[in-house]
Amino acid sequence: MAVLELTGVAKSYRAHLSLRKYWILRNLDLSIQEGEVFGFIGTNGAGKTTTIKLALGLIFPDSGSIRLFGDPAGNPELRRRIGFLPENPYFYDYLTGREFLDFHARLFGMKAADRRRRVGELLERVGLGNRGDRQLRLYSKGMLQRIGLAQALVNDPELVILDEPMSGLDPIGRREVRDIILDLKARGRTVFFSTHILSDTEMICDRVGILVRGGLKAVGRVEDLVRGEARFWEVTLAGVNGGEIPCGRVVSRGANQILVRVETQADLHRLLGELNGHGATLVSVTPARQSLEDLLVREVHRAGPARSGEVERDAL
Amino acid sequence: MLSRVTAIALNTFREAIRNRVLYLLLVFAVAMITFAQILSLLTVGSEEKIIKDFGLASIDIFGVLTAVFIGVGLVSREIERRTVYTLLAKPIHRAEFVLGKYGGLVLTLLINTAVMALWFFLILALKGTFDAGLAIAILMLFMEFLLITAIAVLFSCLSTPMLSSVMTLSLWVIGHLLWSLDLLGAKTPSAAARALWRTLYYLLPNFSNFDVKGQVVQGLSVAPSAVGFAALYLALYGAAVLIGACMVFQRKELQ
Numbered sequence: 001m002a003v004l005e006l007t008g009v010a011k012s013y014r015a016h017l018s019l020r021k022y023w024i025l026r027n028l029d030l031s032i033q034e035g036e037v038f039g040f041i042g043t044n045g046a047g048k049t050t051t052i053k054l055a056l057g058l059i060f061p062d063s064g065s066i067r068l069f070g071d072p073a074g075n076p077e078l079r080r081r082i083g084f085l086p087e088n089p090y091f092y093d094y095l096t097g098r099e100f101l102d103f104h105a106r107l108f109g110m111k112a113a114d115r116r117r118r119v120g121e122l123l124e125r126v127g128l129g130n131r132g133d134r135q136l137r138l139y140s141k142g143m144l145q146r147i148g149l150a151q152a153l154v155n156d157p158e159l160v161i162l163d164e165p166m167s168g169l170d171p172i173g174r175r176e177v178r179d180i181i182l183d184l185k186a187r188g189r190t191v192f193f194s195t196h197i198l199s200d201t202e203m204i205c206d207r208v209g210i211l212v213r214g215g216l217k218a219v220g221r222v223e224d225l226v227r228g229e230a231r232f233w234e235v236t237l238a239g240v241n242g243g244e245i246p247c248g249r250v251v252s253r254g255a256n257q258i259l260v261r262v263e264t265q266a267d268l269h270r271l272l273g274e275l276n277g278h279g280a281t282l283v284s285v286t287p288a289r290q291s292l293e294d295l296l297v298r299e300v301h302r303a304g305p306a307r308s309g310e311v312e313r314d315a316l
Numbered sequence: 317m318l319s320r321v322t323a324i325a326l327n328t329f330r331e332a333i334r335n336r337v338l339y340l341l342l343v344f345a346v347a348m349i350t351f352a353q354i355l356s357l358l359t360v361g362s363e364e365k366i367i368k369d370f371g372l373a374s375i376d377i378f379g380v381l382t383a384v385f386i387g388v389g390l391v392s393r394e395i396e397r398r399t400v401y402t403l404l405a406k407p408i409h410r411a412e413f414v415l416g417k418y419g420g421l422v423l424t425l426l427i428n429t430a431v432m433a434l435w436f437f438l439i440l441a442l443k444g445t446f447d448a449g450l451a452i453a454i455l456m457l458f459m460e461f462l463l464i465t466a467i468a469v470l471f472s473c474l475s476t477p478m479l480s481s482v483m484t485l486s487l488w489v490i491g492h493l494l495w496s497l498d499l500l501g502a503k504t505p506s507a508a509a510r511a512l513w514r515t516l517y518y519l520l521p522n523f524s525n526f527d528v529k530g531q532v533v534q535g536l537s538v539a540p541s542a543v544g545f546a547a548l549y550l551a552l553y554g555a556a557v558l559i560g561a562c563m564v565f566q567r568k569e570l571q
Contacts, residue, residue, distance in 0.1 A: 013571070053401075053570070053571075056401075056404070058401060058405070058569075059569045059571060060569065076407045076409050077407055079405060079406055080407040083405075084401070084402065084405035085402075086398060086402060086405075088398075089398070089401075089402065090397050090398050090399060091399060091402070092331060092399060094330070094331055094334040094335075095327075095330070099330075103323060104406065106319065106320075106323035107320055107324075107403070107406040107408055109319050109320070151402060152402075155406075161405075
């Protein structure tokens with residue numbers, strides 16, 4: 001079942017005192033399935049945040065339909081089943097972490113005892129167990145991101161929407177966010193997150209969607225999107241002793257190892273088959289596959305330069 | 317619904333009481349009420365009157381300033397700082413958010429007015445005087461604060477804090493001088509212009525309905541019907557303004 005479904009969604013903005021429309025999204029179709037981790041990738045200004053805001057009812061589409069759990073989005077009751085972390089979150093800095101989470105738990109009508117237990121659990125889960133009584137103004141960026149994640153999970157949501165959850169985090173912070181996403185997946189939750197940090201995306205997503213200038217250019221499983229695109233292999237050989245290799249190009253030569261780049265699968269087989277004859281031993285074969293980053297760059301180039309009337313703006 | 321409105325109201329209250337501006341205004345109010353005591357020493361004969369007059373005026377002005385300066389930022393600041401995103405991604409209706417913000421400021425004003433009134437009565441008690449009429453005057457000032465807060469919240473949904481404070485304070489001043497519009501209407505020969513002035517007279521908030529300061533200071537009693545009318549006026553006008561604020565916010569794009 002699709003937990004979030006956008007069909008033919010278009011969204012435009014008008015600049016102040018201007019009749020001109022700026023299209024942010026054009027005819028967007030997107031469907032997020034139950035239990036999957038979906039990475040929504042794109043450059044700044046591609047329309048990722050706009051899509052998320054539309055799904056949450058913070059802004060309204062010009063046309064198209066948005067459904068949450070099969071019902072038209074816009075009914076606040078549906079948000080009982082959703083958790084959301086905005087991009088670069090700013091929270092009430094006069095509250096302590098504990099007060100902040102308690103406030104959000106109250107909005108779900110949780111009883112005092114349940115709130116206390118849940119808030120304690122969440123603080124532990126995001127690694128802020130001993131900092132819950134500190135005011136948010138004293139939190140670092142990473143800690144704010146973590147407390148933001150905690151508020152998104154306060155209602156144990158079925159669908160968790162995260163807008164750039166890894167931006168601005170150090171490698172440890174990113175790893176923690178990644179672990180939380182994987183933990184949510186293990187619990188059968190659906191995670192929809194936008195990002196432009198692609199290495200993490202490849203690792204944790206079931207599916208990704210590539211958004212370029214308001215249009216979905218590719219969507220599917222990571223391995224399907226980048227499959228067949230392994231255009232060369234890097235083969236490390238030992239004991240070649242300066243002899244010729246049957247095919248491929250030597251990229252680097254070490255004391256007793258060489259790195260060879262082979263362009264086709266046939267050449268790879270030939271090279272591996274003739275190793276013995278050259279007295280060489282195989283150390284490693286690494287397929288140099290196209291990464292999501294290559295795919296994104298290719299789609300952006302394919303879309304060409306921004307036409308006038310299109311917006312290139314952060315945090316739309 | 318009520319629990320969500322209460323949660324937002326309590327959080328707004330907490331924000332206000334952790335805001336230094338509130339304390340600054342409160343300290344100024346208390347200082348002004350105290351200053352009335354000193355001022356009264358300079359006059360002959362009407363010491364009490366000066367204290368009452370000055371005290372009530374201080375409560376009025378500082379109450380209105382608190383309502384305006386906190387009120388105009390209630391909604392717009394949440395949007396500007398993007399704190400509204402996490403809130404409205406929760407199962408709350410936008411109207412609940414607006415009403416919660418309003419409720420929080422009303423609670424703040426209640427405490428604020430109570431502190432100012434207590435100090436005022438303490439100063440008067442030191443002079444050995446008390447007048448029940450003063451409590452009624454303060455009650456009616458509080459009603460005025462409730463209406464001005466509703467107007468500030470409406471502007472907060474529409475515009476920036478700066479513009480909203482100018483608009484709200486202007487309406488407050490105009491609302492105290494509406495009698496002049498009435499007079500203008502009566503003296504205008506053109507029927508169309510007269511109709512316009514009359515319409516404006518009824519449309520704009522009439523804050524003189526809440527103003528019995530002069531009467532009370534002069535020792536005149538306030539008719540219960542005047543209090544009743546003020547309460548009814550507040551209920552109807554305030555509700556209309558808040559419904560307007562909710563409708564504006566309902567359609568607002570939170571970019």
